[in-house]
Amino acid sequence: TIARREGDEWVINGHKHYTTNGSGWEGTGCHLFAVVCRTDPTKGAQDSLAIIMVPGNTPGINVEGFLEPAGHRASITPRIKFSNVRVPAANILGKPGDGVRMVQQNFAWTAALIGASCVGVMRAAFEYALDWAKRETKSGPHPIVDYSVIGYEFADMKMKIEACRYLSWKACQQFDLTGGSEQELAVMAKVYCSEVCVDVCYDAMKIVGVDSYMSSHPLMQLMTDSLCFPLYDGGNLGARRRQLHNIIKAADYDPLTAAYAQA
Template sequence: MISFELTEEQKAIQKMARDFVRKEIIPIAAEYDEKEEIPWQVIEKVFKAGLMNLHVPVEYGGQGVDFITEAIVAEEMAYGCLGINGTFGNNALALTPLLIAGTEEQKEKFLKPFCAKPNLAAFCLTEPEAGSDVSAIKTTARLEGDEWVLNGTKCFITNGGVASLYTVFATVDRSKGIKGITAFLVPGDTPGIYGGKKEKKMGDRASHVAEVILENVRIPRENVLGEVGSGFKIAMQTLDQTRPMIGATAVGVARRALDEALKYAKERKQFGRPIAEFQAIQFMLADMAMQIEAARALVWKACWMLDQGMKATKEGAMAKCFASDVAMRVTVDAVQILGGYGYMRDYPVEKLMRDAKITQIYEGTNQIQRLVIGRELLKD
């Protein structure tokens, strides 16, 4: 029998996250969107509340929750602000390769100190000429004695330049294509790694997205993750686990937009009555609500499969793709319902619409998600 009933523990953490968002994030979200800065005081509070590093096992200092619980929290946090959530939520993306392919010694060495305080991590895969085409990576790694030497430039990296730990993907031999790609662990204080240009973004502004530049960065030989040449596989396995979380954050953004549209429609009067009484508005609200419910169901299914130890490449891509498309449609409709006010920064829906767009792009554009889904269908 299938059940959608949350456990008592899941209900408790959902309430804790919801209360935290209403108290600590919603009141300052517009301010930091305008400043385009990370609210560091909120990151510290998230850490103290135990709502950070949810996916990291307890023995290494994390919370050790299951994927569905992680998705529940991600939805609540993104309801408050996608950018703020992305700052600390990005740790899941950057640390998952270590959880997948790291040795016990690597996990002990990097995870425990990392989780001892509110540190941030960065996942360094994308490059100026290597976005969807990972095989085009130009960042190089060469072995010199007992050290790896890394050189290259990464772009569009969340927490780039402010992270305490970087998971860097580089090639040991470009002629091998994806078979030359290897993953490395680079502490943020390693000489030669630093942040470059900070991006000015349409939305998602309360997160720090920048270039990461590596100039003769030397790390110990043992900082390679998995086998040499297994980096592409590690990256794809990581995305299988993290794409449903992008879906969860998209659901959070869409749900917030629906709530704002509902509130406005009940208060705004035209022709002598609230616009919520007009069928045209009710149909829009109904469509928004249906799409959100369907998106959440896809996210939870993908997470449930991961919790069962099942392969969820197709389902994760579906969850991310569908939910982010829903977030875009719902936020656009919310702006439409608010009319002229929806276009103004005094109301939150214009920010929600700007934020929603990035969910269709990062961790693989939705065109790439459809490619992944199609290939998985043909395999089946």
Template structure:
């Protein structure tokens, strides 16, 4: 089969539907939420847009068909993310964060867990899911021997698990009303048979994932779940990722999604998939920055005799943005295809996902900055899109696993493996 970079009929349909949703639902949502003064109020103001996403099948599309969903390929997801991010990143992220919260189910595909997914398959309401992982103080070195590890713990008592600990940055984790998400995949450390204050020699052997539903929190009472602080962010200003606290939350044994020793691999797998989608987020922002700067440069002359686009310095900046956008899209699509189809073993395919996250997120920040340089001081006007583009782009290198502290270290670890095969994800195994 020849190499084909054209969208197929299905992919083109996904792109058209995503573009329509972004323009008709997400874009108007921004005009509503920007009128509010706090992060929490802005988040709550996006609920109608989220409900439209549910009705439109965007939530069900983030679950695998084997679980009752109608999810497509990772390339489909990348196309969807790019189209939404090119128009309205903040309201879109709440939708995609539910997808991240459901990813552990997609990776495991356990039939017995389907009961937890019913709200996300119904096509009604506004159910939120969250992958609750990050903690105050950071988690870059959470599996390092001798380190502090996760402070969120679970202890088995009879037929229940008792959950305690604090989390932060977990999008959607507080739900619409700050009383908890409909479904939280809480990454925690089993301390059932550990003396108080001690650590396991191999931290990953203790990592598990507990499911905490809104019904569980309601049953445990108001003291069980607390929003410690609403985090006000520079960009993505309608997204909720607060500092939360679980206190003696009791959940049934059946809520153990991943047993101790199995959780770390699922967390890693979830963030491998999301790495590709962060690449697509970067592409969407770069595309929006280029389009806005190009439109400005075509008509504005800054008091001169010709439009800015005819000035070589401006044209050079814009052509660099355009080339970087095309390159990042190609890398993102390549990574998405390789993750699901190969060639190469999982580590080879994973390296491309990491590369898409690191390269495209860094490139997005530079692209928006270059667009600002091309436009000049007018870009500093909040009526222009560039301030929002920059503050939204700035988080891409530091969330979903920071490029410096986590993602590049993962690439380093892969390169240090004796079995490392640098080009296997493109050409197949070398031996």
């Protein structure tokens, strides 16, 4: 998406996919967009990435359709086209190039929040499976939870959930204490908790067994939600590990800053 400067205006053209809730709940457009765009396609992001505020009722914005994610059904995932969308030049936040820092900082706090979301999904899966295992005997003499293989599985799941809970808490606290400058723990919370979340949902499904594979089953729905966490908000394989790589290889990197930094 490119914003071209014309006199006192930015003229924006391009497509945006995965613009969560960008269509508004009625599908007619949200009130205000923060459009991440390039101001000069010949320059790199450091010189040209910008965030421009665009009121939702500006002519030229079209909701072209909606993507259909397998999970995360409580949010809307529209495709939006910008055709000669004109806004005042003052609608840019900062200057071209400042978008890099703003996007990075924004995606650091969403990273910590994804850690918290993962803990919520894992907790729901754990509690469902535990309740089931305490009630079900599967025609045997004991509730399923009494068998050691199941009990050990629950113990492992609970350890993973608590580890993620404390990592996410600490990541959020560090983000607040440092005004967002400390991002290592936040990104780690996103990567680690999202991958553990998929494991824990699968652990819960293994305990409950084949019934859990039905698409209407609560565990299958939690699993479908969990699969998104490693993939979105910057995929773990590329974007998020690249961020951690950059933090760790920096000449002034101090391994203890993540744990102890203060503003």
